[in-house]
Amino acid sequence: MTGVQQAPTDRVIQHWYRDHVSCLQSTLASLLIREGEDPLGALGLSWEFRHLPGDVRPEEFYWPCARDGDLVGSLLPYHRAGSVWRTAPDTDPLVALETALAGNRLPIVAVDNYHLPFRPAYQDVHSAHLIIVYGIDRVAGEVLVSDAMPPAYHGPLAIADLLRSWTSVNPREQEAFFSGVHIDGRWLDVTLGTPFPPLTPARLGEAMAANLARFDSDGPDRAGLRGLAEFGTELVAAARNGDRATVEEAYPFGWGMQAQAALHGELLRDRGVQWRNPVLAEAGRRVEQVAHAWTPVRVCAAYGRADPRAWAGDLAHRTARLRRAHEEALAAIEQAMATLNDGSGEIG
CATH class of the missing domain: 1.20.120 (Four Helix Bundle (Hemerythrin (Met), subunit A))
Structure with a gap:
């Protein structure tokens, strides 16, 4: 694909944040809002304790999945929702995101904060993070991204910066908790199955x-x-x-x-x-x-x-x-x- 690929703009991408949440909840909240759902009503419905020894990974978005490989389905067990981790091809990684956008799906992309100019960790600390990609303009050499985590950002990012961040080996250097696991071009393909039943x-x-x-x-x-x-x-x-x-x-x-x-x-x-x-x-x-x-x-x-x-x-x-x-x-x-x-x- 060439030129511009962007998700339909009839549904606005909004930021949603709470002090205790990570990029996992904040990115998913933006997808829920875009579908007309209340993020608190969805994300707050389930509560559990689950610890899987040997499964914990140094990523900001780690979650102990009850449904193997289904991060969103495990996070929203009372909804018709699910997700699959996908890996972009080495030859042209953007194709996978363009295909998702063409299907009106917003990809949640794993990144290394070290390579993102809008993150405080830029050129300082490697750490695994999630952002939403909602547009791609190959002609301008930019993607449009959304990140609700403070300081929050909504706008263009150079394709070169995205690719560096998205394919980073995320080396463990100064940061002990969210580095040391390769990013490897991963992205989360989410199906929400909305509308959800009313929360009575x-x-x-x-x-x-x-x-x-x-x-x-x-x-x-x-x-x-x-x-x-x-x-x-x-x-x-x-x-x-x-x-x-x-x-x-x-x-x-x-x-x-x-x-x-x-x-x-x-x-x-x-x-x-x-x-x-x-x-x-x-x-x-x-x-x-x-x-x-x-x-x-x-x-x-x-x-x-x-x-x-x-x-x-x-x-x-x-x-x-x-x-x-x-x-x-x-x-x-x-x-x-x-x-x-x-x-x-x-x-x-």
Whole structure:
């Protein structure tokens, strides 16, 4: 293909961001908005704990997939949504993106921030990141990209810069948490299956019940409250044994868990206010406390990688607090579910 290829402009690409989210949630949110969906209502519906030992990768967009290879389907398990990781051909990588755009699909492209002039890490730090490509102009030598992560950018990028970033080996140098894995021309081909069903109290209650069931699950994955306890025990043991690699992994892994808890909590709190249900709003606040409890765990892991044994006590304290925050939030959700079923939480 030659010339200009751009997604139809009748649907605007908007930025959406929250303090706890990564590029995974922010890029997907832009796709949801473009389809007329509420990103909070979609991204905040599911809440779980899932840790897959040996699977954690140093990428900002890492997520422990319940559906093998389907990142978006794992992130939105209650929606008709899915995704496939694809690799662009070496001969002409842009063809894959042009084909997606011609089919009215916005590709989410993996990149190395080191090669992107609009990122603060430009020519300084290598790190794996995601952006949306929504237009390609071979004549001008530019692509149009969207990145909601601060400082946020929406506009042209030289094709040469995209290709450098998109095919980077992403070497591990100064940055320990999101570098060391090749980018290799990867891009995420997303199918949203919209429109989504309305988020009624009944539908939210069904999702909350399914979330609770997953936390009670005793399946093969390291998941639910049992998996959370195992994760904490392993992390503290690794610190006491001086295992830097395992301690270090808690930082990128914890970001996804933290982001999901923050969005689920915000959704419950928002709907609690909208539906005049203070019990639901309180449950949301409790889930948001889980997100905040992830912060010291991740920070201790980040600092602790240099001298894990010195941080073992802090990690033991913080992971125990994280488990308590989960237990308190789940108890609050059980109470809130009863109000959704019988309407007792509504005022007036």
